Amino acid sequence: GAVVSQHPSWVICKSGTSVKIECRSLDFQATTMFWYRQFPKQSLMLMATSNEGSKATYEQGVEKDKFLINHASLTLSTLTVTSAHPEDSSFYICSAGAETTGGSNSPLHFGNGTRLTVT
Amino acid sequence: AQSVTQLGSHVSVSEGALVLLRCNYSSSVPPYLFWYVQYPNQGLQLLLKYTSAATLVKGINGFEAEFKKSETSFHLTKPSAHMSDAAEYFCAVSEGTGNQFYFGTGTSLTVIP
Numbered sequence: 001g002a003v004v005s006q007h008p009s010w011v012i013c014k015s016g017t018s019v020k021i022e023c024r025s026l027d028f029q030a031t032t033m034f035w036y037r038q039f040p041k042q043s044l045m046l047m048a049t050s051n052e053g054s055k056a057t058y059e060q061g062v063e064k065d066k067f068l069i070n071h072a073s074l075t076l077s078t079l080t081v082t083s084a085h086p087e088d089s090s091f092y093i094c095s096a097g098a099e100t101t102g103g104s105n106s107p108l109h110f111g112n113g114t115r116l117t118v119t
Numbered sequence: 120a121q122s123v124t125q126l127g128s129h130v131s132v133s134e135g136a137l138v139l140l141r142c143n144y145s146s147s148v149p150p151y152l153f154w155y156v157q158y159p160n161q162g163l164q165l166l167l168k169y170t171s172a173a174t175l176v177k178g179i180n181g182f183e184a185e186f187k188k189s190e191t192s193f194h195l196t197k198p199s200a201h202m203s204d205a206a207e208y209f210c211a212v213s214e215g216t217g218n219q220f221y222f223g224t225g226t227s228l229t230v231i232p
Contacts, residue, residue, distance in 0.1 A: 004162060034220075041128065044163075044209070044222040093162065110162030 003027060004096045006111025013084055013118055021079045021114045023094030029074035030096035035067075038091040038113075047092075050077045084118040091115050121146045123212045125223035133231045138197040140226045142184075142210030145191065152193040153211040154184055157225075163209065169193060180204070205230045 003026040013019050023033055031052045036044040048058045048069050056069035066088075068080040077096070081088050093113040126141040144150055151170050155163040167178025174186040184195045193210060210223040 006162075036222075041224065043123075043224050046220060095163070110157075110164070112162050 004030075004094065004109045004111045006094050006114055008114060009112060010115040011117070013116070015085055015118055016083055018080055018082045019084055019116060021081075021092055021094070021116075023077045023079070023096060023111050025075045025096040025109070028097060030077075031074060032097065033071060033077040034095045035069060035077075035079050036093045036095070038093060040091075044093060047079075081116065084116070086118045089116055089118045121150065121212050121214055121221050123210050123221055123223040125208075125210050125226050127226055128224065129227045129229065131229040131231055132200045134202055135199050138182075138195070138200045138204065138228065140195040140208050140210075140228065142193045142195065142223060143191050144193060144210075144212045146212060146214055148214050151213045152184075152186060153213070154178065154182070154193075154195050155209045155211060155222075156180075157207040157209065159206070166195070166208075200228075200230045202230050202232065204228060 005024045005026055007022045011019055033050040035047045037047050038044045046059050047062045048056045050056045050069045050071040052071045052074050058064045066082055068082060071077040091113050094111045095109060097109050122145045124143045132138055149171055153168045154166040156166050157163045166182050167176045167184055169176050169186045177183045182195055182197045184193050186193050205228055207225050207227050209225045211220055213220045
């Protein structure tokens with residue numbers, strides 16, 4: 001079946017540094033990728049929708065200058081957390097591919113997530 | 120505005136017993152509803168979805184869910200739990216426009232041998 005590879009699975013960084021998370025679709029082309037953030041015991045919250053070859057669409061309240069998204073190819077999207085702070089510590093999950101249900105794009109294939117800890 | 124409420128963050132059932140995971144939604148328009156499963160250290164996997172066709176939806180691994188508009192519910196059930204069903208389950212709702220897709224807080228299912 002379709003596989004989405006997310007790397008790294010966990011990362012610890014110092015406050016003020018930047019961290020890049022990669023999301024790759026391994027056996028299919030993904031024109032759309034989604035980035036989610038999940039706090040402990042809370043829902044996955046959509047941060048942004050990444051479209052190949054165009055700018056990402058950010059959800060309300062998500063700082064686009066802090067969470068840089070690049071979707072330069074049909075198989076790779078990256079999320080860069082810039083100038084990370086302890087409050088950015090979270091579990092970040094990507095998904096690739098979407099299935100249109102009515103007028104909505106529902107995410108299909110998920111990565112295993114990245115646990116970010118900022119010290 | 121949409122929202123999803125999953126009652127019970129933890130559910131334990133005996134192997135072979137009925138599995139019932141609850142999901143209630145709030146939506147101003149007819150919703151699309153989904154159930155996902157997340158096994159330890161893995162990504163989410165779509166179990167099933169309701170898209171305004173049949174109200175009883177059958178998914179993978181023997182799971183099914185019934186859309187009840189009067190109760191604004193989309194509970195997930197399985198007649199007989201297997202040990203391999205132990206995982207985190209997420210209900211999600213979409214109003215069918217754009218990419219607005221909302222997940223519940225998840226329910227952790229434990230299956231007792």
